Amino acid sequence: MKEALRYGFILAMICVVASGLLGGMNSLTRPKIIAQVQGEEQAALREVxxxxxxxxxxxxxxxxxxxxxxxxxxxxxxxxxxxxxxxxxxxxxxxxxxxxxxxxxxxxxxxxxxxxxxxxxxxxxxxxxxxxxxxxxxxxxxxxxxxxxxxxxxxxxxxxxxxxxxxxxxxxxx
Amino acid sequence: MKSKLIVNVSPHLHKDESVSKIMWMVVISLIPAGVAGVLIFGLDALWVILLGIVSALITEWIIQLLTKRRVTILDGSAFLTGLLLAYNLPAKVPFWLPVVGSFFAIAIGKQVFGGLGQNIFNPALVGRVFLVASWPKYMTTFTPPQNFDAITSATPLAIIKEGRILEKISYLNLFFGNRGGCIGEVCIFALVLGALFLFIRGYISWHIPITYTVVVGLFTYIFGQKGLFTPPLRAGAGFGGDWLLHILSGGLILGAFFMATDYVTSPLTRCGQIIFGIGCGLITAIIRLWGGYPEGVSYAILMMNAATPIIDRYTKNRIYGTKI
Amino acid sequence: MKNLFKEFLKGIIRENPTFVLVLGLCPTLAVSTSVINGIGMGIAATFVLLGSNVIVALIKNIIPARIRIPCFIVVIATFVTITEMTMKAYSPALNRALGIYVPLIVVNCIVLGRAEAYAQKQTVLNSLFDGLGMGVGFTLALILISGIREALGSGKILGYTLVQKFEPAFVLGMPSGALLVIGLLLGFFNILKGRRE
CATH class of the missing domain: 3.90.1010 (Sufe protein. Chain: A)
Structure with a gap:
């Protein structure tokens, strides 16, 4: 029982660190991604x-x-x-x-x-x-x-x- | 002094047959279809056939030299592969198409597996399928017959597939090959002649070709156009698919009698051969009726080639005195 | 130093992930239709390999043996997601070409394989060079396969036409072509290996 709790805790810690990292990364790239998608849409519309x-x-x-x-x-x-x-x-x-x-x-x-x-x-x-x-x-x-x-x-x-x-x-x- | 007594293992009964002789006999039986193809499509067809054969022989020769094996280009098997491949091509193709096809058939279809007797798939069909997938433009551009009144260049099966209605084409036209198609597949009359020769000499048995043809006929009769499940579904629609058309068009006869019966890639036992024939027939009919391609003979035979080891395993003859 | 270089080099020839270990064939088959896709996939996988190898080597003493696989997967998935976000932001065309195979790097056996078989037993520095070597080996294999497929299957390399009037064999651009090319190359490298031994 104690062992299982320790395992859960370690895994949870790793997940927390990973989520934190990804959250940061997301806030960095998100505006850029949205701009890219819109740019492509505009370019395609211009084409037709x-x-x-x-x-x-x-x-x-x-x-x-x-x-x-x-x-x-x-x-x-x-x-x-x-x-x-x-x-x-x-x-x-x-x-x-x-x-x-x-x-x-x-x-x-x-x-x-x-x-x-x-x-x-x-x-x-x-x-x-x-x-x-x-x-x-x-x-x-x-x-x-x-x-x-x-x-x-x-x-x-x-x-x-x-x-x-x-x-x-x-x-x-x- | 050498002993005159030869000690040998059984069997001691010898028949005057060899792989090489059988191969050449099949080649002879295919000659009428080739002659018919040349008569129908003109001299272009002859060039395709010659190119197919010569490049198959050269490929076999080069590979056997490179791998330091005995050169056996005269045993007829490479000749037959090249011939069958050419029969599966339209008459007006660029000169390099039969060359590449034969090379692929021999190199990848046969020699990669270890040569004659080791190949899983019928080499000629491997070559054909490679060409269809690689250069579909050339492989689906059929020339109309030259020396008859040209009826249409599209094959009857392609016309049906596109949902158009076949006009002005009689069963007799189909039987004598007055239609668009591949060189060796169009003249059913010549093919049947060759097949009869092989039957009479006992080189092929009825098990694969007849079950194959019958299953295609039966299946298209039940499910084909105007058949049981043609929309709108109505009660008492009954059977009535155009089974004769499906038997006489496409590469069915060529495939069923000359390629599905290949000794190396078909099951050994009678029972296995019947299963093989039924499988080929079902797959061919399903592709023709509901698949993406108008014709499915080559894919059907290749798929059943792949299933052959399993069929052999479950249809092994019981050795006398053993339990099943 | 020499040792580290050896760790790097083994991934390229002696233990090439594609042709010797025969790992990660799913993305190899799927994205090797053009050289640019091959390079993109190679770089993405190399980045993930580097990251996961280093992190796994760093935390190898913290994670208990019994839950190591979920831990590795979380680490790998984090790096894959970072890669995907970056790719979407800076090269959406490549991201679209690679499609589902970018997120699928998570289950690429090369990455988990190196974490399991190497990084969890080795020092950080060794793992770094191992990951780099494996990544470069994978990239080179992808370039070779996609080079053959693009040249013969569409008559172009990196979008430039090679020979005028060449009629490409479309089958090499299809999935069956990928199996064919990889099979023949594997056979070829096995012959070479057999000769050397």
């Missing part, structure tokens, strides 16, 4: 809406549904939003920039795990570039990558579906 200057997240409860994008004069030019869906062998996450009139500014593949060399080529700019300046109604005309029809069609469909949904939401936005 190159003319945007100010990105305002529109939330529903805790989740961000889309970002309202204003240009440098403060004028509303469009939205950016995340769209994801099932591809050939993985879930594909994309970030989409859409202008007010419902045409795509650019898309970016955030996350995918498709077949290397075939489906994974959806992340290349030669494919994502095909979306630029396309109206969301005409997305189905986009040519699929040879040999990777399923992954390509999946991206087209998931972007189109989400885009239509968001467009309905922002109809009255000025």
């Amino acid at each position: 809406m190159p003319e945007g200057q100010h990105f305002e997240p529109i939330k529903k409860g805790k989740d961000i549904i889309y970002y309202k994008v204003n240009n440098k004069d403060g004028k509303f030019i469009g939205v950016a939003f995340e769209a994801s869906g099932k591809g050939y062998s993985s879930v594909i996450d994309t970030l989409v920039g859409m202008t007010q009139d419902g045409s795509i500014a650019a898309i970016k593949i955030l996350n995918q795990n498709e077949t290397p060399g075939l489906g994974a080529r959806i992340a290349e700019s030669s494919f994502t570039g095909r979306f630029t300046n396309k109206n969301i109604q005409g997305l189905t005309d986009i040519q699929a990558i040879t040999g990777a029809t399923i992954s390509s069609k999946a991206v087209i469909n998931l972007v189109q579906e989400k885009a239509k949904e968001i467009q309905a939401l922002i109809k009255n936005e000025k």
Whole structure:
């Protein structure tokens, strides 16, 4: 019994020291980590809406549904939003920039795990570039990558579906 | 004076067979399929076949020299591996693809394990799977048949997989190989001819190939398109999957009769061989119907190759006088 | 001094954690897709090894033998968490590339193995050099494996294209490629070892 208490005490002491250390470390790195995350988010948003200057997240409860994008004069030019869906062998996450009139500014593949060399080529700019300046109604005309029809069609469909949904939401936005 | 009396261990009954002879017989039985492949896809196919064979032989030769073993490139086994690998490639591939595939098949699929008889997996299939995973673009770009009216370059199984409907392709077309596919797998007629030769000469038994084919047919009949579980689920849908199409397309016949029956990598006993055939059939059908790839023959055979030692262990023949 | 150098050197060749001790293969298989990931993983593991070896050697007389494993794990986990926080703050891209395998350094057998087999019986200085040697050995092994995989699997080294028009074998970038490369390298080093003996 006494032995067990001693063991517990020693282990507890080690844990206390470790927690203290980690607490200190956390307060040191936390602001930096938050800044990094925000910086990356901003950079990704810039990429899909190159003319945007100010990105305002529109939330529903805790989740961000889309970002309202204003240009440098403060004028509303469009939205950016995340769209994801099932591809050939993985879930594909994309970030989409859409202008007010419902045409795509650019898309970016955030996350995918498709077949290397075939489906994974959806992340290349030669494919994502095909979306630029396309109206969301005409997305189905986009040519699929040879040999990777399923992954390509999946991206087209998931972007189109989400885009239509968001467009309905922002109809009255000025 | 040397004694004329030769003291030897049993068995004393000799048959005029050797590993080498069997290998060459299998090669001969595969010739019609190759000829058909060349007729269907043109001379490109011939080059692929020759490159596959030659590079398999050279790889075997170099490795046996390096490891200071007896050079046995004329025993037919490397020749057969190269030939089978080439039969598993589309006709229009870059020249280095069969070369790399044969090298991998012989070096990693066979010699790393210690050479002929030691390999766990069918070397030709190891080579093919390596190529599919490495250069999927070339391995899934099929050329349409050259000398018939081209119907489609996509393989029938790929078309089904994408959910499109097969048009204008009859069972007769499939039987004579008028479709996109790999060089040696398309002409079922030629393959059956070769397989019959092997059956009649007794080099292969029915246990693996027939159970394999029947299980694929049965499974796709029950679960395939228009089969029992096709949505929407309705009462009395009944069976009705297109079993004949599944048997005649893809690499099933080539795989079942010429690769699953490989002596080294399949079970020894009859009972084991039947288990092996059923396993291959189930895995092939499951991959074809619900898997990511349109075709599953090579993966099915490789998986069952891996299971062969266990099958052998549990299907050992009882030695007379011992308990089980 | 010479002794310490020997402690350092043994981790690189004679007792290389990957090719001789065959420890820590899980992160080796998973992150060796590119050289930069390999180096990142190597440095992170080296840091953790150094820290845990030194601390374990320091407190070896305080901790009772019966609860040494939980004590070691707390020490190791602390260093791993510090590494992860630092990585997130200063190199988020690398952190994302290594993903779950950074926190999983906690259960990397090299770290616990060295604490158990070496640091708890040795002086602080010896343990420091042992940890450094093991870490460098692990990093070098990772660079070798990921170098082969990146060169043949994507045709690049550190992001630079090597040969124009080379068609990479994608399989080497996949998990099966990792098993293949590590298996062949292990066989190769065993042949070398067999020759030397």
